[in-house]
Amino acid sequence: MLQEVIETKLREAFSPLELKVINESFMHNVPVGSESHFKVVIVSEKFEGQRLIGRHRQVNQVLADELANHIHALSMHTYTASEWKEQNQLAPDSPMCLGGSK
Template sequence: MLQEVIETKLHEAFEPEYLKVVNESYMHNVPPGSESHFKVIVVSDKFDGLRLIGRHREVNKVLADELANHIHALSMHTYTQAEWKAQNESAPDSPMCMGGSK
Protein backbone atom coordinates (compact mmCIF):
# COMPACT_ATOMS: atom_id res chain seq x y z
CA MET A 1 0.00 0.00 0.00
CA LEU A 2 1.52 3.30 -1.14
CA GLN A 3 0.28 5.25 1.87
CA GLU A 4 2.24 2.96 4.20
CA VAL A 5 5.39 3.36 2.09
CA ILE A 6 5.07 7.15 2.31
CA GLU A 7 4.54 7.00 6.08
CA THR A 8 7.56 4.74 6.58
CA LYS A 9 9.89 6.84 4.45
CA LEU A 10 8.86 10.12 6.06
CA HIS A 11 9.11 8.67 9.54
CA GLU A 12 12.60 7.30 8.91
CA ALA A 13 13.85 10.52 7.27
CA PHE A 14 12.39 13.13 9.62
CA GLU A 15 11.73 11.37 12.95
CA PRO A 16 8.62 13.53 13.28
CA GLU A 17 6.87 14.58 16.45
CA TYR A 18 3.70 14.34 14.36
CA LEU A 19 3.10 12.70 11.00
CA LYS A 20 -0.14 12.32 9.11
CA VAL A 21 -0.45 10.96 5.58
CA VAL A 22 -3.90 11.26 4.04
CA ASN A 23 -4.96 9.61 0.80
CA GLU A 24 -7.10 12.32 -0.82
CA SER A 25 -7.59 10.48 -4.10
CA TYR A 26 -11.32 10.11 -3.40
CA MET A 27 -11.59 13.91 -3.82
CA HIS A 28 -10.45 13.65 -7.45
CA ASN A 29 -11.63 12.12 -10.70
CA VAL A 30 -9.82 8.79 -10.30
CA PRO A 31 -11.00 5.19 -9.99
CA PRO A 32 -12.16 4.03 -6.54
CA GLY A 33 -9.30 2.74 -4.41
CA SER A 34 -6.69 4.90 -6.16
CA GLU A 35 -3.57 6.08 -4.37
CA SER A 36 -2.56 9.06 -6.48
CA HIS A 37 -3.29 12.20 -4.44
CA PHE A 38 -1.85 12.64 -0.95
CA LYS A 39 -1.60 15.24 1.78
CA VAL A 40 1.25 14.99 4.29
CA ILE A 41 1.65 16.85 7.54
CA VAL A 42 5.13 16.55 9.00
CA VAL A 43 6.25 18.18 12.25
CA SER A 44 9.97 17.73 12.80
CA ASP A 45 12.96 19.35 14.46
CA LYS A 46 14.81 18.59 11.23
CA PHE A 47 12.97 21.54 9.65
CA ASP A 48 14.52 24.02 12.10
CA GLY A 49 16.45 26.62 10.12
CA LEU A 50 15.01 25.53 6.75
CA ARG A 51 12.76 27.77 4.70
CA LEU A 52 9.56 26.29 3.28
CA ILE A 53 11.13 25.57 -0.12
CA GLY A 54 13.99 23.71 1.57
CA ARG A 55 11.58 21.60 3.59
CA HIS A 56 9.61 20.70 0.49
CA ARG A 57 12.80 19.82 -1.37
CA GLU A 58 13.75 17.46 1.46
CA VAL A 59 10.35 15.75 1.33
CA ASN A 60 10.59 15.54 -2.46
CA LYS A 61 13.99 13.84 -2.17
CA VAL A 62 12.68 11.27 0.28
CA LEU A 63 9.66 10.50 -1.93
CA ALA A 64 11.43 10.86 -5.31
CA ASP A 65 10.54 7.37 -6.55
CA GLU A 66 6.91 7.64 -5.48
CA LEU A 67 6.56 11.09 -7.05
CA ALA A 68 8.14 9.90 -10.30
CA ASN A 69 6.10 6.71 -10.58
CA HIS A 70 2.92 6.74 -8.50
CA ILE A 71 1.88 10.05 -6.95
CA HIS A 72 0.04 12.52 -9.16
CA ALA A 73 -0.30 15.24 -6.51
CA LEU A 74 1.26 15.81 -3.09
CA SER A 75 0.13 18.52 -0.69
CA MET A 76 2.83 19.21 1.91
CA HIS A 77 2.46 20.92 5.26
CA THR A 78 5.84 21.00 6.99
CA TYR A 79 6.30 22.54 10.41
CA THR A 80 8.78 22.89 13.22
CA GLN A 81 7.39 22.04 16.64
CA ALA A 82 7.00 25.74 17.50
CA GLU A 83 5.16 26.46 14.24
CA TRP A 84 2.88 23.47 14.79
CA LYS A 85 1.96 24.70 18.25
CA ALA A 86 1.35 28.21 16.85
CA GLN A 87 -0.98 26.62 14.26
CA ASN A 88 -2.96 25.07 17.12
CA GLU A 89 -1.66 21.71 15.93
CA SER A 90 -3.69 21.76 12.75
CA ALA A 91 -3.12 22.14 9.01
CA PRO A 92 -5.46 23.60 6.41
CA ASP A 93 -8.03 21.38 4.74
CA SER A 94 -7.50 20.57 1.08
CA PRO A 95 -10.06 21.89 -1.39
CA MET A 96 -12.21 19.50 -3.40
CA CYS A 97 -11.07 18.89 -6.96
CA MET A 98 -12.73 21.18 -9.49
CA GLY A 99 -11.69 19.21 -12.58
CA GLY A 100 -13.09 16.15 -14.27
CA SER A 101 -16.51 14.95 -13.13
CA LYS A 102 -16.17 16.06 -9.49
Protein backbone atom coordinates in the same frame (compact mmCIF):
# COMPACT_ATOMS: atom_id res chain seq x y z
CA MET B 1 -0.13 0.21 0.20
CA LEU B 2 1.49 3.37 -1.08
CA GLN B 3 0.30 5.34 1.94
CA GLU B 4 2.27 3.02 4.24
CA VAL B 5 5.39 3.35 2.08
CA ILE B 6 5.16 7.14 2.29
CA GLU B 7 4.68 7.03 6.07
CA THR B 8 7.65 4.69 6.54
CA LYS B 9 10.00 6.77 4.40
CA LEU B 10 9.04 10.03 6.10
CA ARG B 11 9.39 8.52 9.59
CA GLU B 12 12.85 7.19 8.77
CA ALA B 13 14.04 10.44 7.20
CA PHE B 14 12.57 13.01 9.59
CA SER B 15 11.82 11.31 12.94
CA PRO B 16 8.66 13.42 13.06
CA LEU B 17 6.97 14.59 16.23
CA GLU B 18 3.72 14.42 14.26
CA LEU B 19 3.00 12.75 10.92
CA LYS B 20 -0.24 12.46 9.00
CA VAL B 21 -0.35 10.98 5.52
CA ILE B 22 -3.86 11.31 4.16
CA ASN B 23 -5.03 9.71 0.94
CA GLU B 24 -7.18 12.39 -0.69
CA SER B 25 -7.68 10.54 -3.96
CA PHE B 26 -11.41 10.20 -3.23
CA MET B 27 -11.68 13.97 -3.73
CA HIS B 28 -10.58 13.65 -7.35
CA ASN B 29 -11.77 12.06 -10.57
CA VAL B 30 -9.93 8.76 -10.14
CA PRO B 31 -11.06 5.14 -9.76
CA VAL B 32 -12.29 4.05 -6.33
CA GLY B 33 -9.42 2.82 -4.18
CA SER B 34 -6.79 4.92 -5.95
CA GLU B 35 -3.67 6.12 -4.18
CA SER B 36 -2.63 9.07 -6.31
CA HIS B 37 -3.37 12.24 -4.32
CA PHE B 38 -1.92 12.69 -0.83
CA LYS B 39 -1.71 15.31 1.87
CA VAL B 40 1.27 15.16 4.21
CA VAL B 41 1.39 16.99 7.52
CA ILE B 42 4.80 16.60 9.12
CA VAL B 43 6.31 18.21 12.21
CA SER B 44 10.03 17.71 12.65
CA GLU B 45 12.93 19.24 14.50
CA LYS B 46 14.91 18.75 11.28
CA PHE B 47 12.97 21.68 9.78
CA GLU B 48 14.35 24.16 12.34
CA GLY B 49 16.07 27.08 10.61
CA GLN B 50 14.94 26.00 7.14
CA ARG B 51 12.81 27.93 4.70
CA LEU B 52 9.63 26.32 3.40
CA ILE B 53 11.14 25.60 -0.02
CA GLY B 54 14.02 23.70 1.59
CA ARG B 55 11.64 21.59 3.65
CA HIS B 56 9.59 20.74 0.59
CA ARG B 57 12.70 19.84 -1.38
CA GLN B 58 13.73 17.43 1.37
CA VAL B 59 10.33 15.73 1.35
CA ASN B 60 10.39 15.57 -2.45
CA GLN B 61 13.83 13.98 -2.34
CA VAL B 62 12.72 11.31 0.15
CA LEU B 63 9.66 10.52 -1.96
CA ALA B 64 11.34 10.92 -5.38
CA ASP B 65 10.46 7.42 -6.61
CA GLU B 66 6.84 7.66 -5.50
CA LEU B 67 6.47 11.12 -7.06
CA ALA B 68 7.99 9.94 -10.33
CA ASN B 69 5.96 6.75 -10.59
CA HIS B 70 2.81 6.76 -8.45
CA ILE B 71 1.78 10.07 -6.91
CA HIS B 72 -0.11 12.54 -9.08
CA ALA B 73 -0.40 15.26 -6.43
CA LEU B 74 1.20 15.84 -3.05
CA SER B 75 0.12 18.58 -0.68
CA MET B 76 2.76 19.27 1.97
CA HIS B 77 2.42 21.06 5.27
CA THR B 78 5.83 21.09 6.96
CA TYR B 79 6.23 22.56 10.44
CA THR B 80 8.69 22.93 13.26
CA ALA B 81 7.34 22.10 16.73
CA SER B 82 6.80 25.78 17.57
CA GLU B 83 5.05 26.48 14.25
CA TRP B 84 2.78 23.49 14.81
CA LYS B 85 1.88 24.81 18.24
CA GLU B 86 1.13 28.24 16.73
CA GLN B 87 -1.19 26.51 14.22
CA ASN B 88 -3.07 24.92 17.14
CA GLN B 89 -1.93 21.58 15.74
CA LEU B 90 -4.14 22.00 12.67
CA ALA B 91 -3.20 21.99 9.01
CA PRO B 92 -5.40 23.65 6.36
CA ASP B 93 -8.07 21.60 4.66
CA SER B 94 -7.47 20.70 1.05
CA PRO B 95 -9.85 22.11 -1.56
CA MET B 96 -12.10 19.79 -3.49
CA CYS B 97 -11.03 18.95 -7.03
CA LEU B 98 -12.39 21.32 -9.66
CA GLY B 99 -11.60 19.09 -12.62
CA GLY B 100 -13.18 15.97 -14.05
CA SER B 101 -16.58 14.92 -12.79
CA LYS B 102 -16.12 15.89 -9.14
